Amino acid sequence: MLTDPMMVHLQTLGLRGMARALERQQQSAEVMGLPFEDRLTLLLQHELAERQSYRLAQRLRWARLPQVACVEDIDTRVPRGLDRTRLAQLVDLGWVDQHLNVLLTGPTGVGKSYLACALAHQACRHDYSVRYFRVPRLTEELLRAGAQQKKSAFFKLVARADLLVLDDFGLTPLADPFKRDLLEIVDDRFDRKSTLITSQLPVEAWHAWLDEPTLADAILDRLVHNAYKLDLKGDSMRKRRPIQRDASA
Numbered sequence: 001m002l003t004d005p006m007m008v009h010l011q012t013l014g015l016r017g018m019a020r021a022l023e024r025q026q027q028s029a030e031v032m033g034l035p036f037e038d039r040l041t042l043l044l045q046h047e048l049a050e051r052q053s054y055r056l057a058q059r060l061r062w063a064r065l066p067q068v069a070c071v072e073d074i075d076t077r078v079p080r081g082l083d084r085t086r087l088a089q090l091v092d093l094g095w096v097d098q099h100l101n102v103l104l105t106g107p108t109g110v111g112k113s114y115l116a117c118a119l120a121h122q123a124c125r126h127d128y129s130v131r132y133f134r135v136p137r138l139t140e141e142l143l144r145a146g147a148q149q150k151k152s153a154f155f156k157l158v159a160r161a162d163l164l165v166l167d168d169f170g171l172t173p174l175a176d177p178f179k180r181d182l183l184e185i186v187d188d189r190f191d192r193k194s195t196l197i198t199s200q201l202p203v204e205a206w207h208a209w210l211d212e213p214t215l216a217d218a219i220l221d222r223l224v225h226n227a228y229k230l231d232l233k234g235d236s237m238r239k240r241r242p243i244q245r246d247a248s249a
Contacts, residue, residue, distance in 0.1 A: 017050030018043045059124035065132050066167075069117035080110050080234035090119055090228065095194060096128055096163055101223055102196040103203055106232030112198040113167050115232075119196060120165050128162035135168050139178050151181075159188035163196060170201040170209045179215045183222075190222040203229060 010019040021043050025031045031039065071091045076084050089095070095102060102119070104112045120130045133141065145154035158164060164185075174182070189195055201209055203224060210216035 015047055017047035020050075021046035055127065056124055059127070059129065060121070063120055063124055063130035063132055063165075065117045065120055065130075065165075066134075067114065067117050069114050069121055071118045071122045074115060074118055075111075078234065080232045081106070082111075082115070082230065082232060086228075086230060090230075091122055093119075093123060093126055093128070095228060096123060099189075099191055099194055099226075101194055101227035103224070103227045103229045104196070104198045104232065105202050105230070106200070106234075108200055110232040110234055112232060116165050116167060116196055116198050120163060123163045129160065130163045130165065131158060131161040132165040132167065135166055135170075135174075136172055138166065139174070142178060142181050155184055155188060158185055159193065161193065163194050164189060165196045165198075167198045169197045169199040170206060171199075174210065176212065179210060179212055179219070183215055183219050186219055186222040191226070195223065197223065202231065 007019055007022065010016070010022065025039060025042070031042070034042075071087075074082075074087065076082055076087060090102060104116060106112055117132070120132060123130050141154065142151065145151040186195065199206070206220060206224075207213075207216045210219060
């Protein structure tokens with residue numbers, strides 16, 4: 001039989017999905033009875049699916065999303081200012097193609113980070129490169145890159161992402177050097193890539209948070225004027241989670 005040499009050839013060519021699918025086909029008399037063209041189509045479908053799965057896994061590893069979230073699980077039944085029409089616009093990802101931004105604001109617990117991660121996951125599924133940072137952690141990364149004299153390389157890495165997610169924007173005061181770094185980041189991305197920001201502060205308060213008029217004007221000019229703005233409202237979603245009781249209690 002030519003099966004073993006065929007397996008070797010498929011593995012050598014990197015067609016591991018086809019190799020595994022062929023092995024499964026050989027264990028099914030029903031599939032083996034199909035015409036050659038049908039069996040080949042099934043093999044190609046398995047190979048394509050495996051490559052897509054592998055590529056998504058790579059995208060997600062690079063994105064470093066802090067939680068598993070997907071758009072199918074977003075709850076629009078809870079009244080928090082997230083209607084189905086606006087959600088459909090965001091899930092469509094046309095704003096990523098157009099290099100627009102998304103600004104998600106609202107009090108703690110209303111689902112800003114979950115929504116941001118779900119949209120980032122959706123972008124990964126559609127083969128966009130994504131990178132996630134909490135802003136406090138971003139400052140640590142910038143400090144580390146500066147100490148290693150690799151800040152320029154770090155800026156290039158961030159600029160390369162099709163979608164940059166900055167979570168907890170405005171949560172803590174930002175030192176002047178990081179304000180200038182933030183300007184570098186948003187300037188690299190302006191009209192070239194998309195940025196998604198979550199913040200407990202309303203957009204109108206960002207200028208005061210940045211607390212340096214010239215830098216604030218420059219940063220916000222590159223973020224705000226070409227952005228979808230979504231102000232979420234309501235009680236914390238965490239209050240709706242069922243309480244896990246100890247079985248021994």
